[in-house]
Amino acid sequence: MLAKHKILKLFRCHHSQKNLKIKPLRHLICNPFCTATESPELTSRIKSSDTQKPGEDFVIPSLASWVESYKLHDQTRLASNILSEKRDTDIDRFSKILKNRYPSPDGVVQALNGSSLSASTGLIEQILRRFSNDLVPAFGVFTWAKTQTGYRDTPEIYNSMVDILGKCKKFDLMWDLVREMNDLNDGYVTLATMGKIIRRLVRGGKYDEAVEAFRGLDKFGVTKDAMAMNLLMDALAKENSVEHAYEVFCEFKDCTPLNIRTFNILIDGWCKARKLENAERTMDEMKKHGFLPNVISYTCFIEHYCHQKDFRKVDEILKEMQENGCKPNAVTYTIALHALGKAKQINEALEVYAKMKSDGCLPDATFYSSLIFILRKAGRIKDANEIFEDMKTQGVMPDVSTYTNMISSACELSQEEDALKLLRKMEEDSCKPNLKTYAPLLKMCCKKRRMKVLNFLLIHMFRNDVSIDTGTYTLLVRGLCMSKKLELACSFFEEMVSKGMVPMNATYKMLVEELNKNCMGEAKEHIEKLMSRVKPQEPV
């Protein structure tokens, strides 16, 4: 928690800097990378890309050696087998094989059979993470590993594979695998497995099938308890289908034990769907069942009113909580702080912070992230950075989302150096970046035509086992289109399709239009051919 004088300083700053505009940042002019060591595949893509204009694709001197070391590191690993750490060598050898785009998992199996590689649990886990959006290599490795003597998949590995199949909407294969797990008769199928199935089915719009999966839990030796039912209801409510969640509730409430979470899931669902009367009715029903509303129940309502910017109502709920002896927690305060910040009521937001402190509630990483976010949005960069530094001295370590937020803000402000330094800092702090961390960086590279930094980021992602998903490919294709890096845009489009992903119609149209404008008839035909093989999807 910040000392009181620091909070006061934030208030003072706000008044004195109310009309302060962010100064346009000096464009960073830096030394170019040396060109010798890039990842082979991307280099060929980037080299075949449009000719670069002067001033593009520079990197900050203070970061050049880091970026360069990554690339050297990567190439050494891929090129040489003489390395000290066996596991690291193996993951690279696997990756090298898997990066050949085999048309089917069988192709992968054959390729691996022809190698001298052997399976181990840690290795297979890592590969499934690294290729979690890439069904053919993932399923190929998984299938191959099962045939290896002395190796047996753990339930966790099976669960990861189930999840990947569900994510790629291969529901039949997913069910086959669950039955296979069940046939092992060794307690492989658990609620964790069925939870993945239910969530993937719901996300694929298969609500009825998800409910059926719940009904059939006993077949897999999984108990239909409150936890299982909550899981189903939560999946439905999160997918904007609180009505389905309510149907489940009505159908099973008499034969399944309920707990306070069951009701809170519904309350949250109704609040998010802006069906407030239903949320209130659920609150009454909850009391009838002998459950008193807790901080989560109230916070759902607070979030609703924050969303409506009805801060008077928020105060009312807070008062009601106090009357009922229910204390707001860090989540409650974060919601209020963030909403006030978004509504440009910075002083009121900071009052929330002061109130939190006086209430003796400790902020966590997410709270600080929100505080940093709203300060940066208000142009208070220096204060935001100070909070970021200060949170560590307060004993709260920045987490992935804190870093992601900082990186995202830096990218928005075109502070390339800061953004990359933050990524390096994450590495130093052993904080693993995820797709959301990379997204703003990738976007910035596309916009500023930093192709070599883009190359570096893609290697960085791969080494951190972050698998590129449809959204990220969309971002890359769109970003590169806008920067007229059309050949590269095409190559990402192709890679996306080759992984079985379906590009959005808008993305496809944008690419084709740009190719048309630039008289790239051959490339256009190629893209059209690719698209005709996949089912076009209307943007949601």
Add this chain to the structure above:
DNA sequence: TTAGGGTTAG
């Protein structure tokens, strides 16, 4: 394992 930012969009 019920509540907390942002996601493409110009």
